[in-house]
Amino acid sequence: MNLYVLLGTTTSKTIILKRADWSARDKPLVEASHSKRDTRSFLREEYERLVTQDLDWRIRVLGSNSGPWGVVSGKKTLILCSNNYLNLTNHPKVKKAALDAIEKYGAGSGSVRPIAGTMNPHVELEETLARYKRTEASLAYATGFAANSGLIPQLAAEGDLIISDELNHGSIIDGVRLSRAERTVYKHRDMENLGKVLNEAENKNYKHILVVTDGVFSMDGDIAPADRMVELAEEHGAMTYIDDAHGDGVLGEFGRGITSHFNIEGRVDVEMGTFSKAFGVVGGYVAGSRDLVNYALNKSRTWLLSASHPASVVASCRASLQVVQKEPEHLRNLWNNTRYFKEGLKKLGFDTGSSQTPITPVMVGDSSKARRMSEMLFEEKVFALPIIYPMVAREKARIRTIMNAGHSSQDLDYALNAFEKVGRVLGII
16 A cells, blocks of 8 residues: 655745655655746736726726716716616615615615525515516516626527627626537627528527527617517527616616517517616616526526625615606606707717617727827816727727716707817817
């Protein structure tokens, strides 16, 4: 029998094992030499590279609520870059719902949903959301990212195929990468190309096919042709999954989203969305059949293993759903502002891309110029961030603007004047 004994270490190498051979006890059996690794320098090197190339994020801090105007980095500015489409973060009913829930349920839930973290407000939110989305059931997640990264890998496994729009959100991309299914992409919003991909898939023996798209694409503000996508998927027996984060509260009757917009309610297998944008709070969800929800709450680890939202959060989410249905003026104001601002930018000579929604890009091209434009706008008290590589292609940098229902026409005129001034200085118009 051989017996191995750990002998010890030195600063330059570790003597791992020596056979307990009492006749030759001074001969080490194996020696492993390890070079000293620098575990941190790459962090600074990569950051400095991003800074040199003008690709780093430079965080500005709000000292106020997120409204049409706010205090940003100590300066009162017009905010054109938040996702607070309907200005519901500041709605009295939404704030009161949070305060009332804190008084009754406390500051936190104390657990994950499947153990002791499901409170009455969680159930009430999911029931209200299902009625709003006109689905059988819904399930609330910690975030929209958690919904995509946690559920997509559970819907397609080895032997399956995922087909994804080439410009889908990073959370969809990460969800796809976590799956063991084969994956492919189709050209952006190109239903002819999607049909070709689906036809080619028929030649292989896939058990399941999942087609995934954003509803509204967050960088360009264009809308997926979801009606045609659903038709193609139904022809081929493929499951459909739509991330409607930027369509929630914005598209369709009472902001019900892309399925309402295209009149395809009940035909999309998985509707995913968030409460952190038009609804003004935080959190993600999926809505669909009761079977989908039962499957997700048993299989999706980002739901199973994440602490549940405090009751104050889900109570506010539910209040927002009620507000958008009882007070349609918020949605009407959002679209009035959107049309006014888009027309103003175009009259000035700006390129607003292919936007169809309140997300309106002002195309610049060069990343450094886009960053400079953002800085100059901030000097004019307009807060609008640059979107640069790798979030968009290298030569497609832009200032992304998003409308708020609370903006007045005077606010938008102020913004247009600032864009004109800065755009002329930089030679963009």
